[in-house]
Amino acid sequence: MNTKRQKAFSIVNIIAGVIIFLASILLFAEPETFPAPLITLPLGLALWITGALTLSKLRRFRQTNEAMSKRLLVCNLVCFILSSLILLMSILLPVIAPMF
Numbered sequence: 001m002n003t004k005r006q007k008a009f010s011i012v013n014i015i016a017g018v019i020i021f022l023a024s025i026l027l028f029a030e031p032e033t034f035p036a037p038l039i040t041l042p043l044g045l046a047l048w049i050t051g052a053l054t055l056s057k058l059r060r061f062r063q064t065n066e067a068m069s070k071r072l073l074v075c076n077l078v079c080f081i082l083s084s085l086i087l088l089m090s091i092l093l094p095v096i097a098p099m100f
Contacts (some may be wrong), residue, residue, distance in 0.1 A: 017048025
């Protein structure tokens with residue numbers, strides 16, 4: 001797999017993970033959104049940790065020719081797709097919701 005592409009996927013995963021993690025912390029303050037923080041907190045942490053782990057492994061891979069784990073790269077790609085869908089929906093839903 002292309003390492004530059006995986007690096008970009010990792011950076012997007014880290015950004016999306018931080019945004020979702022901070023949003024889940026803010027959701028704990030509102031009692032009417034109770035189950036949402038319990039769902040978004042592990043999701044944000046998973047995206048953040050996957051992105052950070054892949055980015056650190058890619059840096060180490062460039063410096064030393066270690067073998068990259070294919071499972072980690074596939075997990076990074078799946079998390080990128082998930083974080084892209086979450087970010088897309090968080091942008092589109094406020095635009096589409098007033099139409100209905």
